[in-house]
Amino acid sequence: MNNLWGDSLSSFWSAWIIVITLGTIALSVWILLANRRTDKIPDADGNVETTGHAADGIEEYDNPLPKWWFQLFVLTVVFALGYLVLYPGLGNFAGVLGWSQESQWEEEVADAQERFTPIFAQYQEVPIPELARDAEAMQVAERVYLNNCAVCHGSNAQGGYGFPNLTDDDWLYGGEPENIMMSLNNGRNGLMPAWQQLGENNIENLTQYVLSLSNLEHDEERAASGESTFLAACAACHTPSGTGNTALGAPNLTNDIWLYQAPGQSVADSVRQTLRNGRNGHMPAQAAYIGEERVHLVAAYVYSLRFND
């Protein structure tokens, strides 16, 4: 619990609150008792003393409160004191029941866990390809996806700059259930080293060669001279033919899908930038956040996205 004063109130503020709270109750009791009064005794003519308030000639009597009503007021005071003994309210005194908003929240979370755990456990028994075809499960899964994954991969799962599109057939680390599970459970670190030391000329040659791999417009001559550098420096991860390696998360360079192409940016500019500065993609491990049951469900959801087309 962190509030304005740290973990708890200083003893001054605690005392301050206690004094105000108990003082208010004491004041209420005093008002209640001070206004206790006997019946006014009528004079010989039967006239009774009034409060002296008059409006349009109509005077206000000063009749006593019904007894049962007085008793109700007493009851509220007893209730207030009982409440303050049981629940927090007097400064740092936590109340004998030990109730707090935090413990109430924890109880509710535990309640929710108790209700939802069997459902998720049931889903976890189902293999991912089968689960991905269960419409009801996928509705639940969509909610989990939207709450945890959509921030980066988008509500429609089509990704964005630096975040892979989950709806196409291109997979950095493989699109089979076990690959998806691995990505979700343990996260991924996609590291592309920077190649600035090769010099601008080589970087330009490499760029043209990479463009040629996916049949984009390129400079034939530069591409030809870039090939040897590619085989020496890049083929280890991206393979000699440029088709990538899902074991390393090295992207396929032959399919015209570009993870780091910013809106309005040309492919050539994006490749140049990647070569000069490298890239560092990070997918956080989800198991620790949402638990393995939900990971299983989300994996099935991601797997199900391929059926949409």
Next chain:
Amino acid sequence: MEKIPSHDITPPTVGHHTPGESHTQEMYAKRRHIYVREIKGLFQKIRRSANWALMLVFFLLPWINWGDRPAIWFDLPGREFHIFAATFYPQEFVLLSWLLIICAFGLFFITVFAGRVWCGYTCPQSVWTFLFIWLEHRIEGSRNQRIKLDKQPLNTNKVWRKSAKHAAWLVIALATGITFVGYFTPIRTLVTELPTLEAHGWSYFWVGFFLVFTYLNAGWLREQVCIYMCPYARFQSVMFDRDTLIVSYDKERGEPRGSRKKSLTHTQAREAGFGDCIDCDLCVQVCPTGIDIRDGLQYECITCAACIDACDSVMDKMGYPRGLVRYTTENALEGKKSHILRPRLLGYFAALIVMVAAFAWAVNDRMPLGFDVERERTQLYQTTRDGRISNVYSLNIRNLDNQDHTYRLSVSGLPSVTLDDVVVSVPAGEARLQIVTVLVDASDLTEPSHPIIFTLQAQQDESLRIERESRFLGDIRR
């Protein structure tokens, strides 16, 4: 300024001692027990019929079914409020406030016209109190017998009569509690689950709550609720005018009051200097709030007209004309003309009509379809590989109808705006979240932001159609 003569409207023993009485120091007003005498008569017949009818409606309504559910069912956990064929949802709560405003104007209107008839004839506090008094009379006997019984020391007769009375009250209170809860949870399952301890904890709580408070309010508090607690009693007087129907004693005709030989005819009594009031006190004995109507209009009076019936029965016996105590207006009492149609009444009536019309229009026009459009929060827009711009939207579609529906979604507002054919099936009373991607040719975008319109149309029902505007964002650097 001259003082307007006023009456002490407090019940005699509440508030002051009579001179000569010993002055024990009472700190609080002691309650005077009112022994209500039962009376027969035209108005009591009307009141009793109204009471039975209202109670019948209250107790039977939860048992009526509509299809496979109760006809009236305020399903709080499900957040659905079924009233016969219609189902309302929390979003439509504004309708409830309109309904309450209508009730308020209805109450004001009837109060200006006929005074506190609501209190005397239809208020639940009165209805249940009268029922409890009726039971009291059946079990403990008439007014005099009850007074005698209360003065007796404890004996078997007293013990069993008192226990029978309280048992009867508690049975009624229990039935009231169960019926009340029956509006919120299906009563048929409730009555089978309650005795076997299978019902929900809150059901027991609320049954118990209404049991206790029905018993206390109608059995013990009675007129104290009207006199000390009811806010309506506090402000109804501002709605009265001199043409409002009130129960009133005709002082001109009744005074000087006094007992006389029954052999005197009306004219002979008049000649002997008597007014028509024989001071029999019956009007006081039948009053459920314990007032003397002959003291004039009092805020405790709930216009139940028991005193009218009592006085009329006495007038009949005496051979005098009826109506010494009657429904009348202040103007009529003073021999002036009473106006029924007056600006205040017409004003309330106009307000009432306007509210009823607005409510009827709102209910009739209510679209059982909810549709919210929310733009993707994490990305402004994306460029597809064929050069088009895409925006992503989350659509929330709520079918508020009693039938399942299939809706078709379309979008308009820009020449090239396209959306994959989206058909969404939503079962009755459920909601669906639909994520859609809208595509627009980059050449269409002249501004950073364009309005576009989503249209949701039920396939089988033309009247179910909703439009929502949203924004389409694109690149402005081109």
